[in-house]
Amino acid sequence: MKFTEEQLQNEELRLLEKLEAAGWSAADVKVIAPLTLEINQLKKEQDAIILAHSYQTPDIVYGVADFIGDSYGLSIAAKSTKASKIIFCSVHFMAETAKLLNPEKEVLVPSVAGCSLAESITPEDIKELRKQHPNAGVVCYVNTTAATKAECDSSCTSSNVMKVIEGMPQDEIIFVPDEFMAKNVQPLTDKKIIGWQGRCIVHEEFSPETVDEVREMYPGVKILAHTECSPAVIEKVDMAGGTKDMIEYIDNSKDEQFMLVTECGMVDRMKVEKPEKKMVGSCAMCPFMKKIMLKDVLQSLKEPREDQKVNIPADIANKARANLEKMIELTEK
Ligand code: SF4
Incomplete structure (x- = not known):
């Protein structure tokens, strides 16, 4: 697909506006702009919707996704969409859930990824x-x-x-x-x-010592952990729950500094969506969630392989x- 210089420049500006807070540069978005333009164009032509888990990379989340959420939120979005095709950017079991709730729709996963659980x-x-x-x-x-x-x-x-x-x-x-x-x-x-x-394998990485160290370094920090973390971590944090609970906690809190004891995609999301809040400490990457790249999304729209079709x-x-x-x-x- 060919795009004009003006279309590409506008796309770069749109992407930079979102992705800069997550550490992307003008040079970075220049590389992905032709891909996001083509994906968004094909989505319209094919009456497709892209659902992305919060743990996906920011280029997918803010470049091409129509809905971002946790596994339950994505299932509900999949159930309520009127689009005839669903591109599910997440691990395979979540795409299966979307298919179970939408047996009549075509559900595709751009990259077939498992999950240690x-x-x-x-x-x-x-x-x-x-x-x-x-x-x-x-x-x-x-x-x-x-x-x-x-x-x-x-x-x-x-x-x-x-x-x-x-x-x-x-x-x-x-x-x-x-x-x-x-x-x-x-x-x-x-x-x-x-x-x-x-x-x-992501949430078991965190230790109670890390929580203690971050509290010492950032007095007053609120530490929110996913319930997939160990009990030793959970007993030291301010809130334990899912990613949706973390967003709600931050929304309702007057505090400014947070550590999210979860996958790095959530930290990127908060940096982009809540720039007035500061995310501190460390996070961990899920190798399964990060398997999907923009080129896979494009390929699954253009010519889906059998293994990408969820049946x-x-x-x-x-x-x-x-x-x-x-x-x-x-x-x-
Ligand atoms: S973060 Fe990755 S490994 Fe952990 S439950 Fe989610 S998909 Fe599975």
Whole structure:
């Protein structure tokens, strides 16, 4: 696709206005401007929508995405869109969720990426756990494959986990696959939580010592951590929750300095969207989320490969959809 000098210059200005706060230069945006122009043009022609997780890189988030959010927010956006095609910029299990909620739509992932949590457990593991704990209900964190969801009673996210656990009729709950999240929710309920040994390789990186060091360096800083972090980290922070909870906390806070104990994409988002607030300390990169590049988005729009098309066998899809519907029912109760 050819663009005029004026179109390219306008695109560079549009991109720089957003990306400068995340550390991008004029030279950087010059490289990506032809790509974002072409992607946005193809999106219109194909009646496509691009959904991006907050952990994606800023060129995707601010260059081409129509909606940015966490896994639950993206699922709702996928369910409510009128577009006929969804390009899902995130890891594969989230695109599966979009497909489950939109079986009639074409859902594409620009790059097929896994997730250490989703890959830590299989449907056979769930069947074995059910044998060992026949009276327990089974709740899976949304970071699981459709095949695993199909064997569980309900999904949950970091924001509705307590509602789902308390809403289940059983007094014992098998909670998979996040070991740390299971430990973090146990003190909040009278039910017995039976965990699994899955971990997010990004959030397990943070240590309580880092939290202490940042507090010492930045007196008054508010430290917000994702519930996928270890209990030792969670007990030292000002708020534990999902990425949406972090945004709400910052929005409602008069404080100026924050450390986000999560993936670096969230820190970039806050630098761009809340320039009046200062983000301090460190963050960690998810190698799965960062697998998607603009060139992959363009290629998936132009000539999607079979592996980029999200398809779920009907028997798995029906059971996994029932699991998601149970989560929605328990959350809205
Ligand atoms: S941040 Fe953690 S939970 Fe999210 S996709 Fe990466 S590895 Fe999986």
